[in-house]
Amino acid sequence: MNITLLIILCALVTFIPRVIPAIFMERLNFSPKFEKFLNLIPYTALAALICPGVLTVDPNLWYIGLIGAVIAGGLAWKKVPLGAIVILTVIVLVAVYLIVPFFPVLI
Amino acid sequence: MHGLRLGIPITFGYIPMGIGYAALAIKAGLTPFETVSMSVLIYAGAGQIMIATMLAQGATLFNIVLTSFVLNFRYFVMNTCIYNKVDDASLAVRIPSSHLAVDEAFAMFMLMEESSIWTYIGLAGIAWISWIFGAIIGVIVLNVLPIIVANSFNISLYALFVALLVPAVKESKELAILVVITAILNVVLQFFIGNWSLIIAILLGALIGMYIVDDDTVLGDAYKTADENCSNKEVQQ
Numbered sequence: 001m002n003i004t005l006l007i008i009l010c011a012l013v014t015f016i017p018r019v020i021p022a023i024f025m026e027r028l029n030f031s032p033k034f035e036k037f038l039n040l041i042p043y044t045a046l047a048a049l050i051c052p053g054v055l056t057v058d059p060n061l062w063y064i065g066l067i068g069a070v071i072a073g074g075l076a077w078k079k080v081p082l083g084a085i086v087i088l089t090v091i092v093l094v095a096v097y098l099i100v101p102f103f104p105v106l107i
Numbered sequence: 108m109h110g111l112r113l114g115i116p117i118t119f120g121y122i123p124m125g126i127g128y129a130a131l132a133i134k135a136g137l138t139p140f141e142t143v144s145m146s147v148l149i150y151a152g153a154g155q156i157m158i159a160t161m162l163a164q165g166a167t168l169f170n171i172v173l174t175s176f177v178l179n180f181r182y183f184v185m186n187t188c189i190y191n192k193v194d195d196a197s198l199a200v201r202i203p204s205s206h207l208a209v210d211e212a213f214a215m216f217m218l219m220e221e222s223s224i225w226t227y228i229g230l231a232g233i234a235w236i237s238w239i240f241g242a243i244i245g246v247i248v249l250n251v252l253p254i255i256v257a258n259s260f261n262i263s264l265y266a267l268f269v270a271l272l273v274p275a276v277k278e279s280k281e282l283a284i285l286v287v288i289t290a291i292l293n294v295v296l297q298f299f300i301g302n303w304s305l306i307i308a309i310l311l312g313a314l315i316g317m318y319i320v321d322d323d324t325v326l327g328d329a330y331k332t333a334d335e336n337c338s339n340k341e342v343q344q
Contacts, residue, residue: 003141006168010158011148013176017183022190022205037313038181044289044312045178046272048305049157051290054265068262069269076273082120086127089266093259
């Protein structure tokens with residue numbers, strides 16, 4: 001695939017919706033229904049991106065992604081800041097990778 | 108300047124997130140230059156991560172561009188509110204600054220009293236710079252990191268996705284149900300339409316959500332304030 005073309009096209013389809021309201025400053029009216037639909041998209045997008053992708057984080061060990069997701073979810077539940085969640089989850093997975101070779105059952 | 112300081116909390120989230128994105132992009136086969144270019148030119152956190160994920164999964168160019176459009180279309184709504192709130196500014200300021208719209212900067216700006224476009228540019232600009240900076244650190248650091256650590260970085264985007272979803276799901280049972288429905292839809296649809304399942308599941312999920320999720324839940328505090336600001340302006344006019 002032509003990556004340069006991909007980047008340019010994605011930049012365009014992202015920038016155009018951003019710039020239109022800046023040019024036409026007056027309020028562009030949406031029906032509340034359409035606005036609700038748009039507001040729901042980030043949640044459904046996250047859901048679809050997580051599942052089933054999270055199980056393929058490591059194609060050889062499906063549970064690695066699951067462990068990470070559970071840890072991140074637990075930390076988020078406890079209201080740990082976003083950046084800290086990412087870093088802590090990575091650290092835990094490094095630990096898991098270090099431990100796994102000692103338990104052949106897990107592989 | 109004032110805006111720059113206000114944006115600092117965002118940088119704490121964006122730098123690690125930028126590193127996570129870079130890890131994924133490199134894994135998906137992008138060069139360091141392409142990886143950083145995307146952060147500069149596209150500048151859409153979840154959007155870029157999705158591009159890298161889809162590339163790694165072998166999606167087509169058209170499919171990726173279309174999904175980006177759908178996922179990033181919310182910036183249209185955000186900018187409608189932002190440019191409605193700011194004091195009058197020239198086109199030369201408005202057009203380039205529109206590129207800076209992201210969820211976090213939008214939420215912060217709509218929740219504050221100030222309406223100077225420079226305050227907004229300060230806080231949204233530092234978010235942009237820290238996102239790019241994160242990607243640069245990412246592409247450099249990943250070359251030196253041991254393989255286990257680099258592998259573990261694969262989880263960073265999912266950790267982020269989960270961390271973004273959990274607070275919303277915790278607040279609303281209906282949203283939690285919708286998340287589960289969308290996830291199942293995506294898995295099932297994959298058997299029938301392959302890579303198209305992502306975008307179809309996102310849209311179908313949002314459609315279903317319109318019926319099962321409460322209005323108040325979806326329009327979070329930032330959106331509520333944003334809405335009030337937008338309509339206040341209207342009343343004044």
